[in-house]
Amino acid sequence: MSRPVALVTGASSGIGEALAHALAEQGEDLLLIARTQSELARVQSEITAATGRFVAIAAIDLERPDGAEAVRAVLREQDLSVRHLVNNAGFGLAGDMADLPAAGQVGMVDLNCRALLALTLAFLPEIRENEGGVLNVASVAAFTPGPGLSVYYATKAFVLSLTRALAFEEHESGIRVCALCPGPVPTKFGTRAGFGQSGVIALTRPLSAKDVAHIGLAGYFGRRTVVVPGLIPRLMVMVLSLLPTRLVLPVLAKAQRQRRR
């Protein structure tokens, strides 16, 4: 019998690291994926010390087309199987599409969308067998186009749409399928995206990665399909659903320009 684990991508920092801690606290064994071995080893030893759970790590670049296969090889080598798949690894790039390097923008789609889909398809059969689920980290960005961060917003719309449809398709199988849609959270996301000091929109008093992880897991285990943590992000989503897109776009474009300063 292989050992069932929660597989968390992007677990070496931010929301993924917080989700890994919270899953271990709830009694799950873990396989953690990111590119930076040293940061994964730090998270591994901290979680093991705090919870005593089994924690395996693997440094894999999921932007690569063979990323999901590399994950499968690690699972096979260590005799592990996936119970919960947490597709969290992702990044954004701030700027207009015409001004940003094409490779970075296509790489964003590779990680935020293609890798998430490839991992989901690869492990769905064993997730069903293990009666687990799929938790996809989307964003409030999923609810609107976002000029100035266009590709990122579009990748998150893909994640939200795919998750909602998968939840419907998997209703009979009984597995959990959930999209976690945080508002701005202070992590390394802003640095990689190219935001300035005001990268996390000041008026929102953002939730911590730890709070987002706990709210996200409560929703996931509570079988919610979409979870937007925090009052202000929920209000943002509600307002976005009421306003016509032509009014929203100039406001978002201005906000994104300010975040880049």
Ligand SMILES: NC(=O)c1ccc[n+]([C@@H]2O[C@H](COP(=O)([O-])OP(=O)(O)OC[C@H]3O[C@@H](n4cnc5c(N)ncnc54)[C@H](OP(=O)(O)O)[C@@H]3O)[C@@H](O)[C@H]2O)c1
């Ligand atoms: N922070 C926010 O404001 C916010 C809001 C809404 C949604 N989100 C979403 O939350 C998720 C986590 O972001 P975060 O805010 O926690 O950012 P973060 O601190 O930058 O964490 C990103 C994680 O993904 C990993 N990663 C990046 N590129 C990778 C690759 N090619 N292959 C494998 N792993 C990779 C990083 O580790 P390595 O660099 O070592 O690979 C890191 O562990 C993302 O999907 C993001 O879109 C963030």
